[in-house]
Amino acid sequence: GRALSELDSGMNRVQAMRSYAGDQLNRADRLESDMKDQALTQEGARSRAEDIDMITALSQVETQKVGLQAALQSYAQMQKLSLFNYIG
Incomplete structure (x- = not known):
């Protein structure tokens, strides 16, 4: 066992x-x-x-940069239009 x-x-x-x-x-x-x-x-x-084609890549980066700047400016302007500013 x-x-x-x-x-x-x-x-x-x-x-x-x-x-x-x-x-x-x-x-x-x-x-x-x-x-x-x-x-x-x-x-x-x-x-x-x-x-990669450097000219095309740089062009795409620049296009994205312009788009980002436009979006940031638009967002900044929208932030100024709050309900408190409208009421005040």
Whole structure:
């Protein structure tokens, strides 16, 4: 009986270690997959950066800058039109 109990205990420890090893392998697989995805994303960003047309990019930045300034000015004017200013 004692031998069977020790054998069961040993088997439980073996199962626990197998489970732990499986968890670690799954984690390693997920990390590898994440690293591959990140490498692909970075490669795409590098490719876009190398292929960019500087004139077009600067024009787009300037257009966005003008749009942002217009939005900020519009917001500032709307803030002046509060109900308290209307009542006062």
